[in-house]
Amino acid sequence: AQSVTQLDSQVPVFEEAPVELRCNYSSSVSVYLFWYVQYPNQGLQLLLKYLSGSTLVKGINGFEAEFNKSQTSFHLRKPSVHISDTAEYFCAVSDLSGYALNFGKGTSLLVTP
Amino acid sequence: DAGITQSPRYKITETGRQVTLMCHQTWSHSYMFWYRQDLGHGLRLIYYSAAADITDKGEVPDGYVVSRSKTENFPLTLESATRSQTSVYFCASRSGGLREKLFFGSGTQLSVL
Numbered sequence: 001a002q003s004v005t006q007l008d009s010q011v012p013v014f015e016e017a018p019v020e021l022r023c024n025y026s027s028s029v030s031v032y033l034f035w036y037v038q039y040p041n042q043g044l045q046l047l048l049k050y051l052s053g054s055t056l057v058k059g060i061n062g063f064e065a066e067f068n069k070s071q072t073s074f075h076l077r078k079p080s081v082h083i084s085d086t087a088e089y090f091c092a093v094s095d096l097s098g099y100a101l102n103f104g105k106g107t108s109l110l111v112t113p
Numbered sequence: 114d115a116g117i118t119q120s121p122r123y124k125i126t127e128t129g130r131q132v133t134l135m136c137h138q139t140w141s142h143s144y145m146f147w148y149r150q151d152l153g154h155g156l157r158l159i160y161y162s163a164a165a166d167i168t169d170k171g172e173v174p175d176g177y178v179v180s181r182s183k184t185e186n187f188p189l190t191l192e193s194a195t196r197s198q199t200s201v202y203f204c205a206s207r208s209g210g211l212r213e214k215l216f217f218g219s220g221t222q223l224s225v226l
Contacts, residue, residue, distance in 0.1 A: 041219070041220075043217030044156075044215070044217045051212055099163060099169070100158050102158075102172075103157075106155045
């Protein structure tokens with residue numbers, strides 16, 4: 001079965017600084033990879049997804065992620081964060097024939113002035 | 114309003130009681146899912162459904178029952194609630210296969226005393 005490991009449970013960062021949230025996956029087959037964001041007291045929303053093709057994926061709110069097959073990683077990046085980016089971020093994976101996503105444990109991003 | 118709605122938003126119950134969490138979506142999405150979110154565990158899949166009258170177990174199905182007699186509804190029942198089922202429960206839906214994004218409800222916060 002596929003799984004993801006989010007390497008940091010919490011990431012504090014100052015406003016306007018760059019940020020990288022790390023995600024590694026384990027799978028012996030081809031996968032789809034996703035990043036979802038959860039704002040306080042809300043459900044999750046899709047940020048971006050990698051299905052195939054270009055390894056650099058751009059999402060909403062200025063986020064992007066790079067699929068690296070050799071390192072089995074799918075790290076999320078933003079060059080300059082805002083206070084409003086404070087949220088929980090989840091990496092998720094599935095093989096191409098599955099029904100459901102397997103989510104990581106989440107990374108809490110805290111942006112301070 | 115269109116979308117995916119969960120009810121109740123908050124629920125307190127006692128151990129041994131039966132509790133049903135409701136989930137309704139207005140898009141006629143084929144796939145529906147129930148996840149629970151716990152600190153340190155992220156989101157874990159309880160049950161999912163690929164269509165009306167088709168359901169299957171996820172990662173943590175013990176103690177839960179689901180049904181899907183209509184496409185738009187996917188209730189989750191805790192037959193005899195235990196303290197370990199205290200959690201935030203999220204319902205999600207998706208129109209098609211894994212390439213499509215998941216839409217999440219706002220969650221039900223359940224406390225079992």
